[in-house]
Amino acid sequence: MARTLPQLSGGTFLCDGGLETTLMFHQGVDLPHFAAFVLLDDEPGRERLKSYYASYLALCADTPGAGYLLDTPTWRANPVWAALLGLDAERLRATNTLAARTACALRDEWAPRLSGPIVVGGVIGPRGDGYVADAPHSVADAADYHTPQAQALAAGGVDMLAAMTMTDSSEALGIALAARRVDLPVSLSFTVETDGRLPSGETLGEAIERVDASAPPAYFAINCAHPAHFMAALHTSEPWVGRIRCVRANASQKSHAELDAATELDLGDPQDLAQRYRGLKSALPRLNVWGGCCGTDLTHLRAIRDALAARGVDGVAATP
Numbered sequence: 001m002a003r004t005l006p007q008l009s010g011g012t013f014l015c016d017g018g019l020e021t022t023l024m025f026h027q028g029v030d031l032p033h034f035a036a037f038v039l040l041d042d043e044p045g046r047e048r049l050k051s052y053y054a055s056y057l058a059l060c061a062d063t064p065g066a067g068y069l070l071d072t073p074t075w076r077a078n079p080v081w082a083a084l085l086g087l088d089a090e091r092l093r094a095t096n097t098l099a100a101r102t103a104c105a106l107r108d109e110w111a112p113r114l115s116g117p118i119v120v121g122g123v124i125g126p127r128g129d130g131y132v133a134d135a136p137h138s139v140a141d142a143a144d145y146h147t148p149q150a151q152a153l154a155a156g157g158v159d160m161l162a163a164m165t166m167t168d169s170s171e172a173l174g175i176a177l178a179a180r181r182v183d184l185p186v187s188l189s190f191t192v193e194t195d196g197r198l199p200s201g202e203t204l205g206e207a208i209e210r211v212d213a214s215a216p217p218a219y220f221a222i223n224c225a226h227p228a229h230f231m232a233a234l235h236t237s238e239p240w241v242g243r244i245r246c247v248r249a250n251a252s253q254k255s256h257a258e259l260d261a262a263t264e265l266d267l268g269d270p271q272d273l274a275q276r277y278r279g280l281k282s283a284l285p286r287l288n289v290w291g292g293c294c295g296t297d298l299t300h301l302r303a304i305r306d307a308l309a310a311r312g313v314d315g316v317a318a319t320p
Contacts, residue, residue, distance in 0.1 A: 068119070100156020204230065
């Protein structure tokens, strides 16, 4: 039976921000095809990843009562993208397992410093581009495609799987089935366009209800979109809203097409984003996992943490 996740019992959990955008735009790291897992290939790369995660873990350690969701840098670590980078199936499997073990080692190192638990999430990204709907041939096809990565992450010891930037419900449902095969809980995170709909054209409610009807995940999330793009879709009393526990928004209010064409990083307004997060709690009654996505960094997450503390969100205290 899949393990129980502590974030399902309430409290507040923090995450990191935009891993890839931070590495590329702030640290000048070359990430071919936006793939952060390439840094696992050597010791300097692994140390860079550890340093990145350590900055967010330190923020969480400075937040009494908060737990932390520590995600692996494996958003691109699936066969389509690995082939573009010259990795065969065996090396891809080993890379995913190494990513999981590296995250678990960080969990063990930092656990004594945090007042809340650390949950290691094995990240699974879409088969295609994270901004473009590229539906699989079938749900079964998606399950078969993502199962090897799920198996490799499970072998490395992750506590859960975390599907990120899902553009349609079919692929999300396939990953939910893959998670069942490896007996791990999973969160499924959708991205939306500026109209609040998935790139597939589905509404958030339609996508969540379709997946829940066949293979309910532990919870749902929204990532890689600004709150301005999806807040209106949340003003409803329909049950699916209560299934969303995590938000990892972009810093920028630009559309996905505009972000794809941009040559400079749009940092948005960290304080404005933090206040929008503060308002999300009213729309999403079970929201308790807070992080960032493209363009966000430690500045944004600190502002979000402080805004939640000011609002009196459960499990978040002001910095001593």
